Structures are given as C-alpha cells and as structure tokens.
Amino acid sequence: MKEKQKFALVTGGSRGIGKAICIQLAKDxxxxxxxxxxxxxxxxLDTLQEIHKIGGTAELxxxxxxxxxxxxxxxxxxHNNNKEAIIEVIVNNAGITKDGLFMWMKPEDWNSVINTSxxxxxxxxxxxxxxxxxxxxGRIINMVSVSGLKGTPGQTNYSAAKGGIIAATKALAQEIAKRxxxxxxxxxxxxxxxxxxELDEKEFKKMIPSNRFGEAEEVAHLVSFLASKNASYITGEVININGGIYS
Structure with a gap:
C-alpha cells in the first residue's frame, strides 16, 4: 500500500507565533x-517562501x-485533491483579541473572539x-494563553475563549488517547x-520574572516537540511558556 503523504495544518499560520510554528515544523x-x-x-505567501528557502514543502x-x-x-x-494524504498534526493557533472592560463590551466583540478561538x-x-x-x-496542539489560565482584566472574552479550549483539551485528550x-x-x-x-514592553517586563518578552521561535520549538513522536506520553496537558509570570 502506498505510504500516505503526511501534513501538519497550522491555523492562522501566516504571521506571528503561527508563522514561527510553520517554519519550525518544516525544519524539524x-x-x-x-x-x-x-x-x-x-x-x-511570505511564510511559504521562507519554508521553501529552508528546503521545506508547504502550501496555502x-x-x-x-x-x-x-x-x-x-x-x-x-482532501479531494490529495487523496493519498493525511493531516496528522493540527495546530489550532488562529485567534483574535477585542479587548475592553466587560461592562462596555459589545456583543459582537464577545462573539467574534469566542467564534474565532x-x-x-x-x-x-x-x-x-x-x-x-x-x-x-495524531497530534492536536491548541494555542491558548496565560489569559485562559489566570484571566486577564480587559480580556474577559479572550480569557473565556482560551479557558474553554483548555477544558476541551483535557476532555478530548481522554477520549482519544487509546488511538x-x-x-x-x-x-x-x-x-x-x-x-x-502596542504594549509598553519596558513596563510589562517588570511583571515577568525572566525580565523579558518571549520570542515566537521559543514557542515554536515547544510546539514542534509536542508534534513529535518523542511527546507520545504527554496528553491533556497545558504547558506554560511565559518566563515565570504565572505557574
């Protein structure tokens, strides 16, 4: 039987952390x-070109x-165009923010954030x-946030969306671990x-024990590990990557 072509899907893969994940998975x-x-x-297209530059294969x-x-x-x-393929890794990274105090939050700002994430x-x-x-x-990796764990004022919608994914991660992990x-x-x-x-990095750094912001590539290395066979006994986990800000 012909070996299936194996793919990793990264949602919201064109910029930021998503882009770094696409490139890292192509490298590793x-x-x-x-x-x-x-x-x-x-x-x-820029992400696509960067992957091609390092000898990887990708499509939009x-x-x-x-x-x-x-x-x-x-x-x-x-799938119809790629009958011999399987999407083996799913990285649910797409997300948006519509920050604001809850008392003034418009229904559309609540719904659009919940809907995307x-x-x-x-x-x-x-x-x-x-x-x-x-x-x-398979490997399913959900990008959440410190906001989904501790809650962030001004981000009730985003915290709710990410908190929901955290709970779903733990439940789904138990349903499908046997496979x-x-x-x-x-x-x-x-x-x-x-x-x-938009954030004042100098001010926010004071809250972070590591005294710096993280780089997208550092997050991408962690995702790449979770996508590998080496991570087969890790499931249902939420792994913080935050310089010690919350643990």
Whole structure:
C-alpha cells in the first residue's frame, strides 16, 4: 500500500507565533506544512517562501476558522485533491483579541473572539478528527494563553475563549488517547509579535520574572516537540511558556 503523504495544518499560520510554528515544523519534521490564513495572502505567501528557502514543502489553504461551512468546504476540497494524504498534526493557533472592560463590551466583540478561538478549534478539529481516529495516530496542539489560565482584566472574552479550549483539551485528550492521538495546549505569556506590539514592553517586563518578552521561535520549538513522536506520553496537558509570570 502506498505510504500516505503526511501534513501538519497550522491555523492562522501566516504571521506571528503561527508563522514561527510553520517554519519550525518544516525544519524539524518531514511534514508538509499547510499554512492556513483568512485574509492576509501576502503574509501567508511570505511564510511559504521562507519554508521553501529552508528546503521545506508547504502550501496555502485559505478559510475562516470561525465559519464552519467554509472550513468544511475548503478542507473537503483539499482532501479531494490529495487523496493519498493525511493531516496528522493540527495546530489550532488562529485567534483574535477585542479587548475592553466587560461592562462596555459589545456583543459582537464577545462573539467574534469566542467564534474565532473556541468555535474555530471545534470547526477544524471536529472536521478532521475522524480521519485521525481511523489512522490511529495524531497530534492536536491548541494555542491558548496565560489569559485562559489566570484571566486577564480587559480580556474577559479572550480569557473565556482560551479557558474553554483548555477544558476541551483535557476532555478530548481522554477520549482519544487509546488511538495514539495526543491533545495538548500551549499557553504563551508575553511574546514579541504584532499582537503585543502596542504594549509598553519596558513596563510589562517588570511583571515577568525572566525580565523579558518571549520570542515566537521559543514557542515554536515547544510546539514542534509536542508534534513529535518523542511527546507520545504527554496528553491533556497545558504547558506554560511565559518566563515565570504565572505557574
């Protein structure tokens, strides 16, 4: 029987931590990388070029994780074109923030954050999980946040979304462990990306025992380890990567 081509899908893979994960997986593994993006095709193409530069293989797949119909249509079309392929690693990284005090939070700011992060996890993972169960091997890695563990004022919506994924990670891990599929969450603290670009790094550093922001590449190394066979006995875990800010 012909060996299946093996892919790793990274949602929100065009920028920031997602981009670093795509590049690291291409360096460390034999996976072909599926770079998911929603609107920023230029950034996605840039990630694609960087992977090609280091000798990796990747392709783009455009869909909005928060739109279940879009996820299904695009992934089904991809599977139809890649009949000999299996998406063995799923990195649920796509997420957005709409910060503001809860008392003034608009319903759309609540719903859009929950929809992208929490429902996005469901839409992508639920659609792909049956193939993983039949395949009897897989890695699901959910990008969460320190906000989902300790709660961050001004981010009630984001904290709720990430906290929901943390609980889902622990439950799903127990359901599918017998099939050699691990489910883990990675919880970054302050990482230097576009998302933290607005923050006063000098001020925030004082809160961090390591006295610095983390780099996206440091998070990517952890994800790459969890995606490997070396991490087969780790499942249902939430791994903090935050310079000691919260443990």
């Amino acid at each position: 593994t034999d996976y072909k990388i599926l770079i998911n993006y929603q609107g920023n095709e230029a950034a996605a 797949v455009q869909f909005n994780v928060g739109d279940a119909a879009d996820v299904q249509t695009k992934l089904d079309a991809w 929490l429902n996005g996890f469901f839409n992508v993972t639920n659609h792909l999980i049956q193939k993983l169960l039949v395949h009897k091997y 050699n599929i691990t489910v883990n969450a990675v919880a970054p603290g302050f990482i230097r990306t576009d998302m933290t670009g």
